[in-house]
Every structure is written in structure tokens, then in C-alpha cells.
Amino acid sequence: MRPQRFSGGRPPGGGGWTPEVRAGVSQPQASLARLALREHHAAAGAKFRVCGLWELPADYGDAQAEHAALRSSVVVFDRSHRSRILVSGTDAADLLGRVFARNVMGIEEGRAVRTVALDECGLVGDIALIVRTGAISYLVCGEPGQRQWTVARLQGAKAEDFDARVEDRTLATCTLAVTGPGAEATLREHVADALPAALEPLQSVAFEFHGFRALVTRTSDTGEDGFEFVLAPAAALHLMQILGTAGVLLAGDTAHETARIEECIPAYSPDLEIGLTPAEAGLDALLGIGGSAAERVLCAVILENEVTAGTPVMAGALAVGEVRSCVRSFSLGAIIALAVIDQRHSFPGAALVVGGRPAAVVARPFYRRRREA
Structure with a gap:
């Protein structure tokens, strides 16, 4: 049986493709x-x-x-x-x-x-x-x-x-x-x-x-x-x-x-909502603007315990950043996170503490698909 058709059409003078739409769709509300x-x-x-x-x-x-x-x-x-x-x-x-x-x-x-x-x-x-x-x-x-x-x-x-x-x-x-x-x-x-x-x-x-x-x-x-x-x-x-x-x-x-974080692909929420430039978010290559200077950067971090967004990243007694996304990786069998970290502590191998447990910055991405030869 063919599914019910909804009414819709092209915008006046717009040209090109436009999706089918339902008549009378309400405007976005703040409710769920x-x-x-x-x-x-x-x-x-x-x-x-x-x-x-x-x-x-x-x-x-x-x-x-x-x-x-x-x-x-x-x-x-x-x-x-x-x-x-x-x-x-x-x-x-x-x-x-x-x-x-x-x-x-x-x-x-x-x-x-x-x-x-x-x-x-x-x-x-x-x-x-x-x-x-x-x-x-x-x-x-x-x-x-x-x-x-x-x-x-x-x-x-x-x-x-x-x-x-x-x-x-x-x-x-x-x-x-x-x-x-x-x-x-x-x-x-x-x-x-x-x-x-x-x-x-x-x-x-x-x-x-x-x-x-x-x-x-x-x-x-x-x-x-x-x-x-x-x-x-x-x-x-x-x-x-x-x-x-x-x-x-x-x-x-x-x-x-889980797959998104394994690939170190940022999402606006929760990764960028604290206010990051494209360089800080690691999006320079995406935009083709070259490596811009950034005082803090979005890093890949291996953790020993799951934490929530906003958990501080510590280098000794100094807070040097915060976790934004955190999941248990099905591919790696480890807890992984994207964290915004002071660039002086953002290099792979940097030893940090998150949630009172050891953590370490690693190279991005966490997971890379093995291509067929």
C-alpha cells in the first residue's frame, strides 16, 4: 500500500529540490x-x-x-x-x-x-x-x-x-x-x-x-x-x-x-556549547583555513572512569580543561572522552587526572576503520 501523501511544493521562485511538507505544521516550541x-x-x-x-x-x-x-x-x-x-x-x-x-x-x-x-x-x-x-x-x-x-x-x-x-x-x-x-x-x-x-x-x-x-x-x-x-x-x-x-x-x-566520539567528530552540544572558535574545535581542516593558533583545543582523552560534561581536567593541582563528551567505546573496550584542554597540555601522551583517576591525551581519532587492501 502506498503511504499517505502530504501536501507540499516548491517555494515561489526558489527553484531546485524542496521536500514534501505537511500543511499547517506548527512552529518550533520550547517543549519536548x-x-x-x-x-x-x-x-x-x-x-x-x-x-x-x-x-x-x-x-x-x-x-x-x-x-x-x-x-x-x-x-x-x-x-x-x-x-x-x-x-x-x-x-x-x-x-x-x-x-x-x-x-x-x-x-x-x-x-x-x-x-x-x-x-x-x-x-x-x-x-x-x-x-x-x-x-x-x-x-x-x-x-x-x-x-x-x-x-x-x-x-x-x-x-x-x-x-x-x-x-x-x-x-x-x-x-x-x-x-x-x-x-x-x-x-x-x-x-x-x-x-x-x-x-x-x-x-x-x-x-x-x-x-x-x-x-x-x-x-x-x-x-x-x-x-x-x-x-x-x-x-x-x-x-x-x-x-x-x-x-x-x-x-x-x-x-x-559512541561512533561519533570514537571518530572524534565534535557535536555542538555538548562539545562546543561552551563557546569555541573553529581552531579550538579542531575544525580548521574542515574549513580549509590552515592551522590557526588556539590557547585551548578539543582533545581525545582516555579515562579510567566515566564522567559527565564539565568534569575538570587536572594537571597536578592545576585545572587545565574540562570534559565535554564521554562514553565507553564498544570498539576499544575503553572509556573515551573529548575534552577542551589548554594547548600546553594537549599533546599525545600528556598525563592528566580526571575524576580523581589517571587520564591521558591520545592521537585523534580513537578509532580508524581498516580499509581493504
Whole structure:
């Protein structure tokens, strides 16, 4: 049975791809937000937890098995809590250039770049994937808790004579991430119409999936191969059901966060929310701006005990930083953390103390996939 169609269309004069949207979607509220497919996750055995303003599946009964499937085969994550902001118009690229640290003027249609939005002080305010979806349209996929900030920043950066529209599509659409070394083969075998072309990393293509407009980009923030689909909730459910029938595991936020930290990929919350520059966050290479001087940097640290965000990092009696993310790594069998540390104590091998126990800075990333010869 074909899933129910939601109404939607292209923005006037915007051009390019735009996702299907539901009529009458309310504006974001400060109350707890739920995924559009929450009932499906609950029926699949999800255990939920609150992450920022969102209720997310933590796992489906076995986070370690979900993580193992991510590293060895393929899983599907519901990443719909990430923001999806459509920026369109003849001045769309100029507007994005006023907010984001990387120039998007040179992005070809059907390509994407990773970049950061900066506040007036040059601190990172959002981490985003920007996809050029048409001649004068771009989709900004950003951090969950920064959606309203980024929308306001874009609206505030518009000149009076700018032809640019900013539309928040987050609550009207879904993002599914099909991720793992077997992602491409699985999609080609079981959902061939969901991967209409061979894609290079950070390449994107719009297509029709069971009567719905959709967008797929080859990207992942777990260190594995992956494809992110932006599509209407009904189409997302259909894709999830097809993958489930093919034996693909649903994976929750615990598996995703563990993989992210293993790869030393920062998230705005909790890693950067204390106010970091791109150089301090270790994002210079991402932005192509070279090595900038920084008095403190985001480091990879091995711990002996799990701690919470904000736990001080000590060098003797001196506080030299604080932990931001901390998990028990399924890949390494160790407790790992991302911590902001004074650059004088940030070199690999630096002996520190966290939570009253020995800790040590190590080279980034914690985990690197072994490539086939």
C-alpha cells in the first residue's frame, strides 16, 4: 500500500529540490519534541531518552549489537532531530556566506559541503552540512539544538534588498541515515529506487521515491560510509519498513554517539556549547583555513572512569580543561572522552587526572576503520 501523501511544493521562485511538507505544521516550541516516526520506534522496542529538546531512541534493546552492526554491516538511524532549513532565492548564496565560515558560492548543484555558522564573536554557533539542491536553493542540515539560533541568524543577516527566503522544514520532514560499510550494497539490493545514481562522497541527488520527492546525500558522521535521506514522514516510514524487512537493524542514539566520539567528530552540544572558535574545535581542516593558533583545543582523552560534561581536567593541582563528551567505546573496550584542554597540555601522551583517576591525551581519532587492501 502506498503511504499517505502530504501536501507540499516548491517555494515561489526558489527553484531546485524542496521536500514534501505537511500543511499547517506548527512552529518550533520550547517543549519536548518527538520524532514523527516515534510510534514506529516504540513498536520496534526503542528505549527513549531526552537529548536537549528532543526525545530520541537510545537503543532497541542492545546498543552494543547496534554499534557492532554499524561497524561491520549496515544500520539505519532516524536523525530527524537535526535541523533542515531551506534557503532559496537569487541572493541565497550571499546570505549563507554572511553566516557560515565556508564560501558556498562555488558549490556545484548536487554537491554538499560541511561548514560551521559563526556568531558575531567568531565562535561556532552551529555545525552544518549545506547541500546545493538547485540553481538558487540550498538545504542547511544543522545541529538539533541550534535550529532556532541558525534560523534567526540567517534572518538577521538578510539585507533589505536581498532576494532570499529562509524556511524551517525540520518538523515537516525526516532524515534517515543508512550507515555502515554495507550501506551502498544494501540499498542497491533492496531499495534500488532509493539510490538512483552512483554517488561520490558529499554528492547529492533528488529523486522520486514511491510518489514523494526525496533527497539523498552520501555522507556520514560516524566514520563509516553512509547515505542520508531527507523525505516526507510517510516516505521515511516506507523506507524504514523496507530496510527492516531486509534485516537492517534500527540503531539508536547510544550507538551513534559512541561512533561519533570514537571518530572524534565534535557535536555542538555538548562539545562546543561552551563557546569555541573553529581552531579550538579542531575544525580548521574542515574549513580549509590552515592551522590557526588556539590557547585551548578539543582533545581525545582516555579515562579510567566515566564522567559527565564539565568534569575538570587536572594537571597536578592545576585545572587545565574540562570534559565535554564521554562514553565507553564498544570498539576499544575503553572509556573515551573529548575534552577542551589548554594547548600546553594537549599533546599525545600528556598525563592528566580526571575524576580523581589517571587520564591521558591520545592521537585523534580513537578509532580508524581498516580499509581493504
